[in-house]
Amino acid sequence: xxxxxxxxxxxxxEQSRAVSPADRVGELVEQIEHAxxxxxxxxxxxxxxxxxxLDSAAAxxxxxxxxxxxxxxxxxxxxxxxxxxxxxxxQQYATLDLLSQGRAEMVVGRGxxxxxxxxxxxxxxxxxxxxxxxxxxxxEIREHEQVHWSGKFRPxxxxxxxxxxxxxxxxPIWLGVGGTPQSFARAGVLGxxxxxxxxxxxxxxxxxxxxxxxxxxxxxxxxPEQLKVGVHALxxxxxxxxxxxxxxFPGYAAAIASVAKExxxxxxxxxxxxxx
Amino acid sequence: xxxxxxxxxxxxxEQSRAVSPADRVGELVEQIEHAxxxxxxxxxxxxxxxxxxLDSAAAxxxxxxxxxxxxxxxxxxxxxxxxxxxxxxxQQYATLDLLSQGRAEMVVGRGxxxxxxxxxxxxxxxxxxxxxxxxxxxxEIREHEQVHWSGKFRPxxxxxxxxxxxxxxxxPIWLGVGGTPQSFARAGVLGxxxxxxxxxxxxxxxxxxxxxxxxxxxxxxxxPEQLKVGVHALxxxxxxxxxxxxxxFPGYAAAIASVAKExxxxxxxxxxxxxx
Numbered sequence: 001x002x003x004x005x006x007x008x009x010x011x012x013x014e015q016s017r018a019v020s021p022a023d024r025v026g027e028l029v030e031q032i033e034h035a036x037x038x039x040x041x042x043x044x045x046x047x048x049x050x051x052x053x054l055d056s057a058a059a060x061x062x063x064x065x066x067x068x069x070x071x072x073x074x075x076x077x078x079x080x081x082x083x084x085x086x087x088x089x090x091q092q093y094a095t096l097d098l099l100s101q102g103r104a105e106m107v108v109g110r111g112x113x114x115x116x117x118x119x120x121x122x123x124x125x126x127x128x129x130x131x132x133x134x135x136x137x138x139x140e141i142r143e144h145e146q147v148h149w150s151g152k153f154r155p156x157x158x159x160x161x162x163x164x165x166x167x168x169x170x171x172p173i174w175l176g177v178g179g180t181p182q183s184f185a186r187a188g189v190l191g192x193x194x195x196x197x198x199x200x201x202x203x204x205x206x207x208x209x210x211x212x213x214x215x216x217x218x219x220x221x222x223x224p225e226q227l228k229v230g231v232h233a234l235x236x237x238x239x240x241x242x243x244x245x246x247x248x249f250p251g252y253a254a255a256i257a258s259v260a261k262e263x264x265x266x267x268x269x270x271x272x273x274x275x276x
Numbered sequence: 277x278x279x280x281x282x283x284x285x286x287x288x289x290e291q292s293r294a295v296s297p298a299d300r301v302g303e304l305v306e307q308i309e310h311a312x313x314x315x316x317x318x319x320x321x322x323x324x325x326x327x328x329x330l331d332s333a334a335a336x337x338x339x340x341x342x343x344x345x346x347x348x349x350x351x352x353x354x355x356x357x358x359x360x361x362x363x364x365x366x367q368q369y370a371t372l373d374l375l376s377q378g379r380a381e382m383v384v385g386r387g388x389x390x391x392x393x394x395x396x397x398x399x400x401x402x403x404x405x406x407x408x409x410x411x412x413x414x415x416e417i418r419e420h421e422q423v424h425w426s427g428k429f430r431p432x433x434x435x436x437x438x439x440x441x442x443x444x445x446x447x448p449i450w451l452g453v454g455g456t457p458q459s460f461a462r463a464g465v466l467g468x469x470x471x472x473x474x475x476x477x478x479x480x481x482x483x484x485x486x487x488x489x490x491x492x493x494x495x496x497x498x499x500p501e502q503l504k505v506g507v508h509a510l511x512x513x514x515x516x517x518x519x520x521x522x523x524x525f526p527g528y529a530a531a532i533a534s535v536a537k538e539x540x541x542x543x544x545x546x547x548x549x550x551x552x
Contacts, residue, residue, distance in 0.1 A: 025374040054440045060371040063339035095336040098301040121431020155397020
């Protein structure tokens, strides 16, 4: 098992929004450096396009971290592939792979917060079609230096080369999923490693979906060891379970309340929290 | 006067193409670190999308350099704005500005080598219209956190915010020009600092064009101190002028011969070289 940390580069501290964004990003790079020194396996940066987060160009933060670390793997968590150009995204992570001597990974997803769609001129109605097409192109670029490809949402490629090529071949690409069964099945069919985002709800409820992933993968002929599963979840470490829960719950409840308001979810209760 | 170095991150050494791309990029970051230590003012990375260069995602290399340097300014040289999305480009350089505590700059241009156009689905017929429109949007994003804009080559923005915001306000944006008079005039009218690329030909021939820039700027009402001029040119340092010329000319002639073949230029002679 590998253990890592994901960050969305929040633009504020718990107490205040007054922290300087430059200091905040600098501290984040120092945190990644520290994570490398204590032996964590991986550090991921999310992608958002809103005032609250500083991670719209996540690969840039990872590039800075690559220059300060030696062992830790560096990944998107997740890159909003639906709203990106797979050519540019591959170029960035291939460059990250060179900068880090082969420590880059990508987790790509459809995007959980939706502000990237209007910003880059895509329609939410195409939410899944965009992702399917762009994933196809991204995997094509990973496999072939010269790319022949055409689709609906991006100009065709007629043999153009995409450079630089990464040091790792293939560059690891994970599929980031939420709770949509179709996404788990897609990852299995493609034989891609699966990263499950559990940002609320009980982990055990995801078990049938992981089984669906493994079944779809096996039926498509992929070897079991290729069908890796990762979990992105909220975490907090303290001396005892009770201490951790007491320290963590207030901030967690406030964060869930804020997301819940935007997405029409129910809020978090301490009883529900303790049960999971 | 400020002095700096630009690199295109060539994928090969003079002797061989066999160098590892990861080692080459690593050495480049070390060179930027060294340039910072000896007190150079600025380091720039170009943008190409071909096998010979490793700089397609130039901002990534600059981000790695930001984490290893303290004083030196870091810039694109040039970013091919015509084929880029100004939103993504601004996000990257704003992030670079945060990572470097306010040392980012951008030099944006129409692009000298043209492989970016088919790769990103743009037409060479739109060479100048693309640049004019994207420059307008880029400056709009620099000026306003929430952007209202519409154009021909990119979906409209109807008040979306572009984040993160850079530490420097305004983030320095230079206009990179070759030999086109219209480009010099445009930079003057907009009051943008000018970066003149002299990759062949005699520097003194550019004087009338620089005068054109300054006249256009003055007429548009910009203060003279705002109308800064930079030169990007080939350079080589040795103990004496003759030594420098003898060591530099063979490689220069070979490089010019290679570009000349592609673009239908004349090659370089030693007599012409010594005269400039």
